[in-house]
Amino acid sequence: MAKPNKKGPSTTVNVYCSQCRTRLFNYRKGGKGALVKCFKERINEDYTTTPCVCPSCNRLFAREALIRGTPAYKLIGGKVFAK
Template identity: 40%
Template structure:
């Protein structure tokens, strides 16, 4: 049984909430899987902040699925 931790992901520059996300495992949040997003405050898994326009992630292919790789220092999260 996998234990999920719910995180709130914020923009690093304007503090706008981007996602509520179910994270599995330990360590820092590196990539965002679209199927684990509980609530998306961006426009359809967009990689720019809707408030300030800052690019916080890059879309890449991971094991056959498109995921958002978060750019270091552009986001922060809280429980």
Template identity: 55%
Template sequence: MAKPNKKGPVRTVDIFCANCKAKLFKYRKGGKGSLIKCFIERISVDHTNNQTHCPECEQEFSRKTLIRGAPALKIVGNKVTFK
């Protein structure tokens, strides 16, 4: 199965916690759909401690997994927002 594009998209989005609005990541997102997964190699700036829990409210917003052979974060539904 094909791996995600290394270079990735150019457009970046800011990802926030839906509960407390704390900034979590700056991410190079492709496409215009909702945020379902984040490939770790596409995260530009990381504001979290362990990439699975919000640094302010400690709510779990993602789970670590492998998608197409690359490490990724699977986003838990309605736990994050992005702009």
């Protein structure tokens, strides 16, 4: 089991577009529960070509935001799923 706050989370998840199932990010997820935001520094692989837009169906799936001063994407509910 990964310990929290050791050197950041080590569990990775893939984030997909809920409409066309294109992979958007490979992300080091911390904690449990639903994925509602992605810190940019934790994204291992970014498969998008335009930030926050699915490269396949061009749907906006997130908005850029600063969370406690850290650049992040706030995911729009229902537009992505992670596994």
